[in-house]
Every structure is written in structure tokens, then in C-alpha cells.
Amino acid sequence: VIYIVGLDSDRTFRHFLSYCVRAGTRIEPINLRELADAGDWRLGLPVDGQSWLRMGRRTVSLDPIASYYCRLIDLTDVQPSAGSALRWRGMLLGLQAWLEAVPGVVVNRPCARVDNFSKPLHESTFSVFGMKVPASITSSDAGKLSEFAASAPSIVKAVSGIRGNARLVLPQEFDDFEPRQGPVHLQRYIKGEDVRAHVLGQYVHAELIRSDAADYRAATKLPHYEPWTLPHIVRSRLIEATSAFGLTFAGWDMKLDAAGTYWVLEANPMPGYDGYDARCHGAISKSLLETLEDAQFSKGTQHET
Numbered sequence: 001v002i003y004i005v006g007l008d009s010d011r012t013f014r015h016f017l018s019y020c021v022r023a024g025t026r027i028e029p030i031n032l033r034e035l036a037d038a039g040d041w042r043l044g045l046p047v048d049g050q051s052w053l054r055m056g057r058r059t060v061s062l063d064p065i066a067s068y069y070c071r072l073i074d075l076t077d078v079q080p081s082a083g084s085a086l087r088w089r090g091m092l093l094g095l096q097a098w099l100e101a102v103p104g105v106v107v108n109r110p111c112a113r114v115d116n117f118s119k120p121l122h123e124s125t126f127s128v129f130g131m132k133v134p135a136s137i138t139s140s141d142a143g144k145l146s147e148f149a150a151s152a153p154s155i156v157k158a159v160s161g162i163r164g165n166a167r168l169v170l171p172q173e174f175d176d177f178e179p180r181q182g183p184v185h186l187q188r189y190i191k192g193e194d195v196r197a198h199v200l201g202q203y204v205h206a207e208l209i210r211s212d213a214a215d216y217r218a219a220t221k222l223p224h225y226e227p228w229t230l231p232h233i234v235r236s237r238l239i240e241a242t243s244a245f246g247l248t249f250a251g252w253d254m255k256l257d258a259a260g261t262y263w264v265l266e267a268n269p270m271p272g273y274d275g276y277d278a279r280c281h282g283a284i285s286k287s288l289l290e291t292l293e294d295a296q297f298s299k300g301t302q303h304e305t
């Protein structure tokens with residue numbers, strides 16, 4: 001059985017669930033909301049195999065050597081009371097620790113190398129893997145920020161992991177900037193197309209995105225999407241870096257310029273991949289399911305020998 005842990009209101013969670021149902025896979029869905037609202041759990045050390053989750057009348061025993069696809073979304077901050085906030089926090093901390101300790105496949109393990117909560121740190125990691133990253137500045141100094149923005153077209157984007165749209169920035173936007181508003185992360189604007197690549201172990205599914213907007217997700221005119229094949233070297237670097245970060249599944253954002261250079265922007269450790277998957281007719285879900293199932297199969301054969 002494959003465990004799918006996530007939130008009922010999350011589109012990606014629902015998308016993969018229905019894919020598995022259509023594929024006839026044996027799954028055990030775990031809805032975090034249900035678990036937090038009316039649930040109870042015991043998360044024993046993986047050695048004794050006695051872990052379980054209870055949601056209302058349904059009790060799910062947790063097999064430590066099974067495969068897990070998890071999208072642990074933290075709703076602690078939006079809970080109506082301190083009590084329910086504590087419950088969410090406790091539930092997530094417990095699940096995270098348990099998923100970290102089990103020997104089975106977890107896509108993705110909660111403590112995999114996930115530094116994209118800090119864009120400057122995240123970007124510096126890519127250079128180590130021989131990837132090209134646009135030049136950037138992270139500063140609270142208005143003079144330095146406006147100087148960077150004046151010297152060539154630049155993008156401003158969230159410095160942390162908070163969701164925000166990237167946009168072009170002008171030097172005069174820093175005229176009344178106060179250091180206590182900072183820090184701000186600016187990056188050289190790369191003119192070209194967007195490339196999004198979903199990496200699952202050795203599987204890579206890439207798409208080229210043409211858009212008039214600086215951030216295609218904020219475009220008013222629908223972007224043009226097409227399936228894309230990456231050059232061998234780019235493909236293998238993405239595979240290598242994904243695995244080195246301890247991730248089984250990652251969504252890479254890149255820009256491809258007119259000279260054919262791939263500029264790496266970020267690696268999403270919990271990719272909301274449903275829209276991309278719909279356009280490639282479920283190919284990403286297929287690779288995800290195969291990754292989870294292959295792991296189960298190899299465990300089964302190890303058991304017998």
C-alpha cells in the first residue's frame with residue numbers, strides 16, 4: 001500500500017489521489033485536517049511497527065517499510081485557538097520526525113536539504129553543482145539596491161520561502177526605502193523562456209513556457225506551454241543535484257536565454273505539479289507512482305532472499 005499524506009484542500013494532493021484511484025493502486029490517504037480535527041495517533045519508533053493514526057472511526061496502521069508521498073502543509077498559524085494551533089504543531093512535528101526515521105521511501109523526506117526558504121543561500125548552492133545562477137544582491141542598503149537595479153534590468157522576488165510574484169524593479173523604487181523594510185533580494189533579469197523540470201529519481205519531465213510577463217504565473221495573457229527536452233548535461237546536473245539534496249522529487253525553475261544557456265532559479269522541494277501534469281497527460285504522476293511502487297517491489301524481493 002502507498003500512503004498519501006496531505007490536505008484535502010490542496011489541489012496537488014487531490015490530483016495524485018485521483019490518479020492513483022484511476023490506476024487501481026492500493027492507497028491509504030491521510031487527510032491532515034481530519035487528523036488534526038478529530039484524530040489521535042501513536043507514532044512509535046519504526047522498530048516495533050506499532051504506529052497508527054485514527055481519524056474518526058477509521059484507524060490506519062502505519063507500515064514503516066511502505067512508501068509515502070507526503071505534502072505536509074502547516075496550518076498552525078491560521079488556527080482559531082491556541083489549543084488547535086498546538087494540535088497542528090504537535091501533529092506535524094510528530095509526523096515529520098516519524099517520516100524522517102522510517103526506512104521506507106518518503107517523497108520527500110521532511111528534512112531533505114531544503115534551503116529555498118532563503119533564496120540567497122539556495123542560489124549559492126547551485127553554483128557548487130556547476131549550474132549558472134543569475135547575479136544577485138541581498139541588502140537593506142537603499143544605495144546599493146538602486147545601484148544594482150540601475151546597472152542592468154533586475155527582478156525583485158521574495159527573499160524567503162513566502163509565496164510572492166517576481167517582477168521587474170526600477171532603481172527609483174528605493175528612493176524612500178528604509179533599511180528596516182529590508183532585506184531585499186534582487187537578481188539580474190534573464191530575458192528568455194521559462195523552463196520547468198520535474199525530476200523524480202532518473203525521470204525528468206520538462207516544459208518550455210513562453211510568456212509576456214516577467215513572472216509567467218502572474219501573466220494576464222495565457223502563456224504558451226510546450227513539452228521540452230533538456231540537453232544531456234543540464235538533465236544530468238538536475239538529477240545529480242536533486243539526489244544530493246536528499247530529494248526524490250523536485251520541481252526546478254530555470255530560464256533559457258537566446259544563447260541557449262540554462263539559468264537556474266530554484267528547486268521546489270514540494271512541487272505543486274498538477275497543472276504541469278495535466279498538460280503532459282499524467283506523465284509526472286506516472287513517474288511518481290512508479291518511484292513509490294518500485295521501492296516497494298525492491299523491498300519485497302530483499303525480504304525473500
Ligand SMILES: Nc1ncnc2c1ncn2[C@@H]1O[C@H](COP(=O)(O)OP(=O)(O)O)[C@@H](O)[C@H]1O
Nearest residue numbers: 134155166187188189190214215216253265266
Ligand atoms: N532572474 C530572473 N530573470 C527572469 N525571470 C525571473 C528571474 N527570477 C525569477 N523570474 C521569474 O519569476 C518566476 C518566479 O521566480 P522563482 O525564482 O521561481 O521564485 P518563486 O517561484 O519562489 O517565487 C520564475 O519562474 C520566472 O518566471
Ligand SMILES: [Mg+2]
Nearest residue numbers: 253265266268
Ligand atoms: Mg518558482
